Amino acid sequence: MSNWVALLPEVILSLAAMFILMRDAFVRPVQAGAGGAAGGGRDDRRMSVDCLVTLYSIAGALIASLWLMDASAAPDAMIALDGFRVAADVILLGGALLVVSLSRDYLDREGLRSPEFHALILLALVGMMVLVAARDLILLFVGLELMSISVYVLTGFVRKNPRSSEASLKYFIVGAFASAFVVYGIALLYGATGTTRLATAAEVIAAAPAGGDLLLVAGIGLLLIGFAFKIAAVPFHMWAPDAYDGAPTPVTSFMATGVKAAAFIALLRVLTVDLGGAAQVWKGAVWWLAILTMIVPNLVALSQQDVKRMLAYSSVAHAGYLLVGVVAASELGRSASLFYLAAYTVVTAGSFAVVFHVAGRGDRNQRVRDYRGLGWRRPVLGAALLIFLLSLAGFPPTAGFVGKLYLLRAAVDAGETSLAVTLVLTSLVAYYYYLRVVWKMYFEAAPEDAHTPPSPKAGFSLVIGTCVALILLGGLFPGRIIDRARDALADAPAPGMVVQAEDPPSP
């Protein structure tokens, strides 16, 4: 197998992104303001094509990724080729598939027809996939930047809206700052281990368990801070609610699912597998990050009056739950995190979609009070949101509950009972704000002049229905998914372990 095949999913996505951009260069865009019926129609048609190209290429990348499942790479390859990467790709690509297919209506409604939207989503996706697959710190950084820069632009995509621009700027400044931390951390790690290859670094660290090596400690510390910014762990989360709130909602959804998942998976792998030998260096710090990230955002979310902002805080809190899996630092912890992440991705994509659908043109109706009586006026939409909220709250019989139980098992297994107790008690706090939306939807009567969201289009309903089905399936019959998550991890190489390459790299 040629080495390039290992990059097949990324190649597919990059080609699609370039196609969309090039097509834009050759097909003359409709002048703003001159958009008559014909122009609007052409614009519309072009967006349909963009959207379809994006969806097909993501689906293609997904198939390519699954096809790579049985392949394996040399231990010192720059790109991983194992179950872990495939599992990560499935989560990232599946999430993107949901987000892109759901956002079509929103883009139409808000008049965001530029082709760059889809191109940037695809490029960000390539960045994410490189980030989670990288076995070399330099490559990891390239993936991180490709992802981040694309998302900065997406955040400010609604140029007319000052809040969107503000969010983008904030995100960019903080994000660039975080990237600097990561680069510095990489440099120091190189100094400590003499290599940028993660597998080699793991061997060096395992061979000389020097907890007192200042370079190593500083390097890991800086890397951790950088990633904590990216996954919005408290106290490095300040940018997240503003950026999430200001960005167009589909982008928020993309940030809360894809960006967070990618950064988290990379952190999970680098810390618990490659730097597992130096666990004593980072474990205490991550423990505190987890505790704080579970407590603070859940408390702040209690007082939010805006559903989008509430979901933003809640998604920060979910990063805290995920960090419990990192602290557990075991195979159980990793598979638990991946399962939780998969469930979280589906739910988040679904709930943000319902939120922007309800919000209506210009996102006018996204306060909690705008949800009064929604459950009776739009029963199906309300029921879907109810199930999403229950899953976010970790209530049976949803995938969110199984994920939470998975993380609890990992925490108890690692002897971290205090983390387990914090996890459940903070979920209790979360119950309150999730329930508040439920009681607005069902217990309070809608005012006379209430805005009733239009009945969703067939495509939108289909995708939301898929999300609901996935969540219930994951909650009732998670057996197969759990087995997959476990298998994915079984072949992630432990530090110092050498995986036999099936196909030696061809010259």
Add this chain to the structure above:
Amino acid sequence: MMALYDGHWILTALVLLPLVGGAACLVVPEARAKTVALATTLVLFALSLPLFWTFDTAEPGFQNLVSIPWIEAWGISYAVGLDGISILMILLTTFTMPLAVAGSFSYIRRRERAFYAMLLFLTTGMIGVFVALDLFLFYVFWEIMLIPMYFLIGVWGGERRIYSAVKFFLYTAVGSLLMLVAIVTLAWIFQDGSGAWSFAYEDLVSLELARRAQLWLFAGFALAFAIKVPLFPFHTWLPDAHVEAPTAGSVILAGVLLKMGVYGFLRFGLPFFPAAATDPVVVNAMLVLGLIGILYAAWVAAVQPDAKKLIAYTSVAHLGFVVLGVFGLTTQGIEGGILQMVNHGISTGALFLLIGMLYERRHSREIADFGGIAKVMPVFAFALVVVALSSVGLPGTNGFVGEFLILVGTFRTHPWIAAIATTGVIFAACYMLPMVQRVLFNRLDREENRTLTDVNRRERLILAPLLALILLIGVWPGPFLNRTRASVEALIEHVEARSASVPAAEPPSVDAGGGE
């Protein structure tokens, strides 16, 4: 027919049927929902009734056992079965549900489809809790129950329904979540010893835990159960929930939901953690809390102007008696406790139904708004007097048998506590009888009360089985006690044998406690 019934499908059918019926309620026309719900619950009752006769009274273990692997990687299976502790609870549930449905026919006028669907979904959760023999399955049912109840209170409740619904939900959830940590810890301890995770009841009950681990894990379970009972001082959600809930909600809360806390102690708390459950400090604490519940609730009930709130507090007192019986740790006490749970379900359920009928006619539950209505509603008055006497525990009614057994059982191990608890029976008369007097007798001095109509045929059909059971259990409790005896004796033996053989040395696992 018997051979067909002999199969093991019956418990699963009891769990699934209401789910199907609930889904059907959501899609049929609004006016048909009540019929579908009544038919479903009647079929459910008919299905469950033969369980009573086919039950093998000599068998202390589980009967009608079914176990199907579910999530094999985690050792989770779909395991259901019944024994002497759960059989009466299951029958109580299936008996209560048709009455609750029929009692809502004229009370619920809006969003009927959703209402009856919620009642049926709730039934699935309740029966599931009583039959589940896998802790994961148990927890799923335990939690699922909260959602329909949250909706029942929140959508069809009274003035302060949102406050009450959220309070109910959050109070119950605090306990449940800590119990989840305890369950996971138990499964992990099992894995530590055997190499594989398991949530199966049989596996976890066989664990020999060190004393300290038992105390922590017991605390995790006990909080969940104590809130659900509700044991003083965790009872404050109950009056709110009861008062705001629609009649059917109150009936189910009192009739079935409150039984789950004590059921949890009997099913999990005692057999899993015998050393903790027989620890003198724990036992005394539980007994004293039960006792405080009996006396405090009686005093508070006596001054309630709202009849529904008064009855809500009597629940706290009655459940205090049951806790007394359970933690007296004698066969009579526990048998009496189980029977008293049934009694409480019947009599308090009936009281809520009666108050609901009054409320439908008069739109008031204030005791002061009534007086002398026995003249205009003679049948209603008869029913209320019988039910109130049963609630007080008059000999000849079911309440007497349960309370007597509890007091006798507790007296054998804790004479002083039993002696003080006996005064609770007197206090019960002090709040219940004046209420009856002020509502039914005295002078008929309010104009609007003169035109009240007596109970109609539907309401008589609802009340008749309740009154019949009150008298039946009162004079002939044998068949009911028979069915619980073998399992209760086995439970006591298990607890005594195991609490004596607790490992003295603490294995390293004990620090992973279940709560903080």
